[in-house]
Amino acid sequence: MKKILSIMACGAILASSASADFTRVEAGAGAWMQSSKGTASYTDAGANGSYISNEKDSTQPYVWMLIKHPIPILPNLRLEYTSVKDDGAATGKFKDFNIGVATTTLSYDIKQYDIIPYYNILDNTAWITLDLGVDIKILDASYRAAPSGAFTGYSDSAMLAVPLLYARARVQIPSTNIGIESDIKYLTTGNSTVYDFRAKVDYTLDFVPVVQPAVEIGYRTQKIDIDESGVDVKANVEFSGFYAGMMVRF
Incomplete structure (x- = not known):
């Protein structure tokens, strides 16, 4: 009896693997309702610039x-794209501008382009998918210190790439069109940590044989x-909140 059950279990796993998609394209789009918080400081050559978030909510695509x-x-x-935005109070001296004793508003926008080569370790094997890879997160940041009193204002931009480890896990609930999925991009070195974590539930509408539309809703948090x-520059900022969107599978 045990041998029969073992054979049946192996058969189920092999059947599931055989039904895996060897070629697949998925795409999605939606809105991320993010809340921001955090602080930053600049201390080069005697500078004493500081920034504190106003902790406002915003919605980004x-x-x-x-x-x-x-x-x-x-x-x-x-491939992924999103952006994070924030504004807050800035004081003191930074690299190229000096706010002085006054307080002014500093706002910034970081557009993020993620390029993720990954290997599919499990592909719907016993309803489980597991991907492992590397994320090259390209940060296109711009900021502006608004005029305040005698301060005439200042704006600048910078671009850099941050390599992160990437892992994604998915469970397809048997006999349903519901999937549960999470992924994380993570890097820690010295006293610094950067991560981007998501968890979601999606529901596939299978009334179209070739293109399968679906809806997704989840929660995402980023920390730098x-x-x-x-x-x-020392910074400790975080963006988190729910997101929702549409997706299609080919």
Whole structure:
């Protein structure tokens, strides 16, 4: 009897693996309702600039695409875009401008482009999917200190790429169109930590045979905590909130 049950279990797993998609394209878009909080400081060459978030809510768009192919040696690809925005009170002296004793408003916008090559470790094997890879998160940041009193204002921009480890897990609930999924991008070094975490539930509408539309709703949180002795800028900011959108599978 035990041998029969073992054979049946193995057969179920093999059948599930056999039904896995060797080529697949998924894409989605929606809105992220994010709340911000955090602080930052600038201390190069005697500067004493500081920033405190006003902790406002905002809604930002997001889009993503997943491309899976049947060539095992080559990684699959996931592409993502979103942005985070915040504003708060700034005082003191920064690199290229001096607010002085007054307090002014500093606002910033960080557009994020994620390029994620990954390998599909499990593909709907016993209803479980597991992906592992690397995320190259490109940050396109711009900021502006608004005029206040004698201060004439200042704006600048910068772009940098941050490598993060990437992991994604998904469970398809048997006999339903419901999937539960989460992914994380993470890096820690020294006293600094950067992560981007999401968890969601999606429901697939399978009335179309070729293109399968779906709806998704989830929660996302990003944290950037930079505290290194050799870095002039120290920051501890966080963005979190629910998101919702539409997606399609081909």
